[in-house]
Amino acid sequence: MAQGDVTMFNQFWEDLGDKLHNLSTDTFKMGIVTNTTVPTSTTADPRWGAGGTTNFSSNEVTPGGNYSTGGPTVHDGAPDGWTRSVATTTFDLEDVSIAQSGTNPSGAYWGIIYNDTDTGKRAIGFIDLGGPIDLSAGAFSITWHANGLFQQS
Numbered sequence: 001m002a003q004g005d006v007t008m009f010n011q012f013w014e015d016l017g018d019k020l021h022n023l024s025t026d027t028f029k030m031g032i033v034t035n036t037t038v039p040t041s042t043t044a045d046p047r048w049g050a051g052g053t054t055n056f057s058s059n060e061v062t063p064g065g066n067y068s069t070g071g072p073t074v075h076d077g078a079p080d081g082w083t084r085s086v087a088t089t090t091f092d093l094e095d096v097s098i099a100q101s102g103t104n105p106s107g108a109y110w111g112i113i114y115n116d117t118d119t120g121k122r123a124i125g126f127i128d129l130g131g132p133i134d135l136s137a138g139a140f141s142i143t144w145h146a147n148g149l150f151q152q153s
Contacts, residue, residue, distance in 0.1 A: 004127065006127045006149065007039070007041050007126055007127075008150065009043055009046050009124060010041050011045055011046060011122070015122055020120075020122060023091050025077050026118065027116045028073070028113055028116060030074045030096060030111040030114075030127075031060050031070055031111070032061050032112075033112055034107045034131075037054065037056065038110075039112065043123075047120055047122055051120045051121070056123060061106070065101030065105070066135075067135060075091075081094070089152045090148040093148070095142060097141045099139055100136070101135075104135035106132065107132045108129050108131050108133040109129055109131030111126060111129060
């Protein structure tokens, strides 16, 4: 993988088919993790917390400065991120911006995207940050692709 690559967990597609995510109204966040557990598309039952097979929250960078526990919201549940038409369906995320602070965490390798509304906090995918990234060294931002996190035409 390369910095900026986004991968969806295989489990996400199964969970979506089982109606465990509502892309129109659920809130999604992106927690930032170390390299203790390396995510892959085949990671077993990925979660942000207990309840699944893989708990990524236990590998979260140490919160501080402008990074809060659980990470920033990337989809606030407003239906504008999930658009459907006869020709194209898109799931878009809000760009991430974490202002520089000397007390921001370091050792960031991946951003784990997870459903914060879901009781089980099921993870849907991850972005390779090209770590280790020191978030205290300067401003940190992610601008998602113009076609969203994923798109089906």
